[in-house]
Amino acid sequence: MNIHFIAIGGAAMHNLAIALKNKGYQITGSDDAIFEPSLSQLQKNGLLPENLGWFPEKISENLDAVILGMHAKKENPELLKAQELGIKIYSYPEFLYEQSKEKTRVVIAGSHGKTTITSMVLHALQYHHFDTDFMVGAPLEGFDCMVKLSSENDFIILEGDEYLSSPIDSRPKFLHYHPNIALVSGISWDHINVFKTEEEYVDAFRNFIKNITSGGILVYNEEDETVVKLVDEAENYFRKMPYKTPNYETKNGKTSVETEMGQIPLKIFGKHNLLNLEGARLICNQLGILDEDFYEAMMSFSGASKRLEKVKRNDDVILYRDFAHAPSKVKASVDAFTEQFPAMKKVGVLELHTYSSLNPAFLPKYKNTLAQLDEAVVFYDLEALKIKNMTPISPELIKDSFGKENLQVFTNADDLKNFWQNLEKSNAAFLMMSSGNLGGISLT
Template sequence: MKTHFIAIGGSAMHNLAIALKDKGYQVTGSDDAIFEPSKSRLEKKGILPQEMGWFPEKITQDIDAVILGMHAHQDNPELAKAKELGLKIYSYPEFLYEQSKNKTRVVIAGSHGKTTITSMILHVLNFHQKDVDFMVGAQLEGFDCMVKLTQDNDFMVLEGDEYLSSPIDLRSKFLLYQPNIALMSGIAWDHINVFKTFDDYIEQFRKFVASITAGGVLVYNEEDPEVVKVVENAENYFRKIPYKTPEYEINNGKVYLKTEMGDVPLSVFGAHNLLNLEGARHICRQLGIMDEDFYEAIMSFKGASKRLEKVEREDKGTLYKDFAHAPSKVKAAVKAFVEQFKNEKKYGFLELHTYSSLNPVFLEQYDHAMDGLDEAIVFYSEDALKIKRMEPISPEFIKEKFKNENLKVFTNAEDLHAYWNTLDKANGVYLMMSSGNFGGLDLTK
């Protein structure tokens, strides 16, 4: 099968390209910019475009599938040529469904926790050498690629994202998967640039539940009232399995899960991670993994990349980075950090740089998000606001929305870095929350 990727360099897209190359497909692609690690990984597989840009002449009649990434625009010249030739054009999730339509599809959805839950499931399956196809949004220890596609595997585990499918397909990605087994971890308004109201956002999850195949299974977080409402109001038939935070305790900085089989030591911490773990356990049950085997495997799970991930520092200081930027994720990460390090001085840094996080209306969602930290710091770039053509935001406004008068607010990277350099990293513990890099801050030094 011959496939061509328009915008091959994206995090998700390049992993799918590699998976198809490994499956034996003929793969080509284009992009106007490709960064690391995508560049090296594509080059290693021999599918890195020789030059950057869009080349309509690459689009030929013999291409079986054109896969369109979100990074491309509607007026992309390669897309125009593909339409002109009448080629089959897929979005990323649409093509994944095409590859898995004859398999049992397991889809993990939710505003927060879906990457971690998917990672936990794959870690357990890998530990017990149970081979499945998959797609996950983070690099996992023990896995070379974030996407795996085979002819023979019976199951496919998919991280279900509610964001848009492609520039020409504005459906939420997870609506294309039609799960046989699904999980919903939580609902908290996100992607305000696309879903203008909370109800618009919730509607995607209503549609997701409605897309579960007849007689399927939904594992859901019964502690989230929005999730419960969506599940209770669903009109289609499926089996409902609720889950909640399990009992646990912290002894000498180590988390122990309380089970019928005794205390299980874990390598992750935080109530939200224990809740994620419980969801993963129920999904693994559906895949034939007994609880005893689940606990045996989960003890060695160290977390998904950039999800409360410990950073090895030259000075041996204690620092964790987290992809958290949406309010619900920030609150969960801070709560976990405060609980885990009760007797240490706790520093929490948050970078606001997404469209949603810099929106004055959305900023209301961050109230008390940094409470419990000894030092709370928020950084956002005034230049980023100009680039996004957004109105200026004052530090006082940020403090007001976070409801934290002691909040330190920095609006340029130089001032933030100067403050960072005054801190003795060997004393205290540090939580760095961002999907960016704090203006180029080196967290290892």
């Protein structure tokens, strides 16, 4: 097949492009901006466009399909040309479904934890030489590409995102997948630029559950009231498999989980990660991985990229970074960090980067999320607000919303860099939380 990618530089898009080239497809692509790691990966695989920009002449009747990324606009000249010629246009979740219609589709969904759970499942499968197709949203140790598509594998593991599919398809991505086996890790209102009310957001997950194939399986977090409500009201037929936080122990900075085989030491930590572990275990059970084999693999699992990822740890400095940006994610990461390092001074830096986190109406949901930290900093870039045409936010509103008296607020990257460079870093544990780049400060 000849396929052209509009916005090939996206995190998911460039991985899909590489996977399809590895499958033997002819791939071309365009984008007006490509950043690392997409740039290096595309260049390495011979897929980096010669020039940045949009070129309608790349779109011809010789193409079998166009895959459209979220970075493009509805008026994109390449998209308009493809529509004019009547070429089939897919969003990347649509195309993933087309590639997996004959496979058993395992879809991991939830407002938080889905990347980690998907990564745990893939780590266990790889550890035991279980070959499968997959798509995961973060780099994973031992995997060169975050998408794999084959003709021979029976299963595909998909991280199910609730965000929009493409500029011309406003359906949540995970509604395209029609899972045979599904997992929902939790539901907490996010993406408020798309889901204007909490009920709209919950409806997306309600529809996801409706899309489970007849006779399929749903693994779900029974500690989440909203998830339980949706499961109880679902009218379609599927097998229900609830999970909850297992018994575990954190001692001297080491976490172990209690199992029928005894205490199993882990590299990960935090209540939310132990809850993720249980969900991953049940998914792996459905794929034929026994508990003892699952825990054997998990002993070497160090986490997904930027999910409580260790950057530095020695006798007097502990530094972790985390993708946390939504309130539920921030609270879970701070709680885990506090439990893991109870005797140390704990300092947290949070960047507000997404449309939701920068919305004044959404800010009160961050109340007390940083409360357990000894010192906390919130950073957001005033220039980013202008670029996004968003309402200006005052530092006073930030402090009031978070409800932390000694909270420091920075609105300029240079001020944050100066603070970080001059900060006494010995005998403390640092948690850096952002879905952006923290103003460009160096963590090493």
